[in-house]
Amino acid sequence: MQFENIHSPNYSAENSVLSVFYYAENYQHNIEDDFPAELYSLKKFDSIKSLQEASQNLSIDELNTNILIEVNQETQHEVFQLVDSLKSNWLTRNIIVIFLLTEKDPAIVKKALKQGVSDCYVPPIFFNDVKQRLRFLSFYKQLRSEITDLSQIPTTIYKTPWGKRFLDIFLSSIALLIISPLLLLVAILIKLDSKGPVFYTSKRVGTGYKIFDFYKFRSMRQGADKEVEKLSKNNQYKGESAFFKVQNDPRVTKLGSFLRNTSIDELPQLVNVLKGDMSLVGNRPLPLYEAEKLTTNEWSMRFLGPAGLTGLWQISKRGKKEISERERKKLDNFYASNYSLWLDLKIILKTIPALLQKEKV
Template sequence: MEFQNINHNTYTTESSVLKVIYYAEGFKEELESSFENGLYSVKEFNSIKTLTEETQSFSINDLNNNLLIEISPENTNEVFQIVENLKNHWLTRNIIIILLLTESNQAITRRALKLGVSDCYNPPIPFSDVKERLRFLSFYKQLRAEKKDLYPIEIEEYKIPSGKRMLDLLLSSIALISLSPLFLLVAILIKLDSKGPVFYTSKRVGTGYKIFDFYKFRSMKKDADKEVEKLSKNNQYQGGDAAFFKIKDDPRVTKLGNFLRNSSIDELPQLLNVLKGDMSLVGNRPLPLYEAEKLTTNEWSMRFLAPAGLTGLWQISRRGKKDMSERERKKLDNFYASNYSIWLDLKIIFKTIPALLQKEKV
């Protein structure tokens, strides 16, 4: 496959064609089938050597390239040499690089991220997630470039402050140990109440459009996600292009699920997400893919530059109120992204407790 002619003068997340060059032996078939639509211009390299030669000849006209590189124990040194050469050169240091690991290896992942690789994926690799991540990274790179033209300051990507991370680890660990008897009781009740798994796992988009597995106690009947389109006319956030989806008296919710949702007990497994580092205790709620893809405009994408959180401004100030608009929720997310601090986090944590019992069934 060869590059197409692309006009880079305009940028829209939905329609722009992204240049992707890749080396992948084990993932070649999956990668090609995932990027076969017209949104991507793809070029394949059959060996690390040819990819190295290509990257060494990059010029200013190649800075829109995005690299996907398969890395295995056999080619680790060659791949890292490519990464180091690109990241150590002022011209190519901002090129997006995603590594596809043939086997999980924390040492490789740590080294890659330290060198400035945009992301690393361990097998089995969900290429639909890779595509979403790649489009956001490309959009954010474009946004950073536009901001630098307006403001002569360095724009840093979000990195969780050490104090905030320590607070997350401490409180989530204590909470998980203390609540373990409740977890066991709820698991038993869910199995008795309806057919299906105890936990509900879905893909969510968090900080920097990072996609991760999001955990909840199951409060809906099995395969409830398949009914979203049918129920969209009852969405609390009105409008065909509404970014968020939530309905009152959701018919998909089980009898026990109503109690779990109204008491917010269904959210407790996300303490595992906090412990893993996918989320923070306080932040903007991570969104399902179908919601997140509607929030990549310049006005609203700022929410993804803040930590994803178990609780946040939305939960303590507007949740469950009939007069809450989609725009108000977006503005709360953007406000937190611009103003979060350890003191604001503590204030939100203390205000979350009385906000847990909500009146509206949403």
């Protein structure tokens, strides 16, 4: 694989010094010992109240400060007051806050995530993971702040091998030419079926965490994105999963169900392939809320291979209710490490019979 590192002149995901405010008693030594001074500027507070006062008086130049805070049953009320004060102020509402719980308490975790806390860790806490998560959230915050100027986003750029790129351009151009009457017909039917635009465009994270506009035929009613939290209890991937998929999704329109089961809704992504946002074969680009959960070294490897329209997951597991989150991640990682032109051709040939999925997911 060929990669090239580029960085914004104002930000480096790997080498920048992160400012961290923290309050901790039990975890004080872990933070002091595991966060090297060359990468983290630590400021300790002796009370939650003093931390709250400092966070309320941050200057505009200090808004990239991150907060680590130890939480237990006795301090949770005061901690949530701090979170409320941050979230109610438009200047500080995007500050990254991570909870370090001293004991497992699902109620605190649930409330924290609902109120916009970036992440919660429960014992046993591996502080190396906390560091990686903090750096990725900081990196992602920068990505989002520069979302209108993607050319300046610091990232790792995957250089598509010329053979793969030629195949992408050749096949996607022919396909778009052949199916253009079908695309026009589908567009008309969508307008007749339900209110809303013909195409659904969302921000997706592809190779090297590159963010781009991802195209699909609209298969859901308007405002479907806002219903994700409400439907999370029905997620096919159990627990605190990085992926979100609902069987018999109530947001899908009547026509949308047909478009999804035949994968016709995916056809506009051939334009993404032609533009070079993604390849015909690769790991599926993820929505922002999914990608930001895949931050450990093990699972972020999926972003080090090409993003694609179809891939190993589509031909081997797509639509199967029993697929686990770990299986899907392992398939993505395998492709990122082992992709080749011959593997791509095999996947393309096996994609056609896999298009007609059995499960409504």
